Amino acid sequence: MSNFLKSIEGEDQGLKADLDKALVSLKYNQDGLIPAIAQQHDTGEVLMMAWMNEAAIRExxxxxxxxxxxxSRNQYWRKGESSGNQQILVSLNVDCDGDTLLVKVDQTGAACHTGRRDCFYNEITKDGLSIIKDPIQDPNSLYK
Amino acid sequence: MSNFLKSIEGEDQGLKADLDKALVSLKYNQDGLIPAIAQQHDTGEVLMMAWMNEAAIRExxxxxxxxxxxxSRNQYWRKGESSGNQQILVSLNVDCDGDTLLVKVDQTGAACHTGRRDCFYNEITKDGLSIIKDPIQDPNSLYK
Incomplete structure (x- = not known):
């Protein structure tokens, strides 16, 4: 666990720290990446999970x-740059142990490359897997 | 990307596959683990992110x-076993590329070991970090 985040976990609402201290305290993996959950800010839909490095967070x-x-492409991925389905930042939070980000966004159209609103369209129960959502956009129209 | 999940991504709602096929198609990391986002099923709050292996998913x-x-403890973690703050499963979904789970739950009390409802109480903006949530339970009462 991040020592800095650990040291403040008992503090009250309103405690502040500077940005460099916050970003240094994140727990990046061996590739310098941290998972980021993207959530639609108003509906609460969990849209996708992707990865950021420190420079992507700053940008x-x-x-x-x-x-x-x-x-997969080993490069910055400015969401919507090719598909038009951008994510406008609403807020960015880090969890108690500094190893996961929660990014609230305003998502244009489909977040998923399949044209579905979100990526979690496969439900698994003890009886197996079912697709439970259809695309809201033609995926062929997203990437030309 | 999982070949099986890739092969069905263009299918419509209602497509089904059996459980073994679904679980084999997940992309576990080198430790056999896959990240699982826990979301409160009715309010949409993202509570925490943790990890599952295939046996934890089946259980x-x-x-x-x-x-x-x-x-950290290198063992199964039955949420709420020591704190009482259990998570009842509502649904479990996997994303398009098979490397993240979204688990909708009914969470009793605080999901976070700090006594806060969720783990994402540290907000980061370009001006720095702020704690934006207070505990809803005394953490000392959760783990004795």
């Missing part, structure tokens, strides 16, 4: 447009 | 009580 905070690090 | 589906794998 997101500065620009107000959510920027991830794409592990 | 969760069978019992209806959420079971994680604790990376």
């Amino acid at each position: 997101t905070l500065e620009t107000g447009h959510v920027c991830y690090w794409s592990r | 969760t589906l069978e019992t209806g009580h959420v079971c994680y794998w604790s990376r």
Whole structure:
């Protein structure tokens, strides 16, 4: 657990620390990445999970447009840059042990590359897997 | 990306597959773990993120009580076993590329070990970090 975040966990609402101290206290993995859960700010829909590095977090905070690090493409991933389905930052929070971000956003259209609103369209029960959501946009129209 | 989940991503709502096929298609990390986002089913609050292995997923589906794998204690973590703050399973979904679970739950009391309702009480803006939530339970009463 991050020592700094651990040291403040008993503090009350309103405690403040500077940005550099906060970002240094995050627990990045061996690739310098931290998982970021994207949630639609008003409906509460969990849209997707992706990864950020420190520079992506700083860019997101500065620009107000959510920027991830794409592990498959090995480059910055400015959400919506090719699809138009951008994420406007509403708030960015880190959890108690500093190893997960929760990013509240305003998502344009589909967050998922399949054209579905969110990526969690496969439900698993003890009886198996079911697809429970259909696309809201044609995926072929998102990536040309 | 999971080949099976990739192969069905263009299918419509209602497509079904059996449980073994679904669980084999998940993308576990080198430790056999997959991240699981816990969300309060009715309010939409993102409560915490933790990790599951295949056995924890099966136990969760069978019992209806959420079971994680604790990376710090290196053992199964039946949420609420010591604190009483259990998570009753409402639904479990996997994302398009099979590497993240979304577990909707009914959370008793505080999900966070600090006594706060959720773990994401540290907000980060370009001006720094602020604690934005207070405990709803005394953490000393949770773990004796």
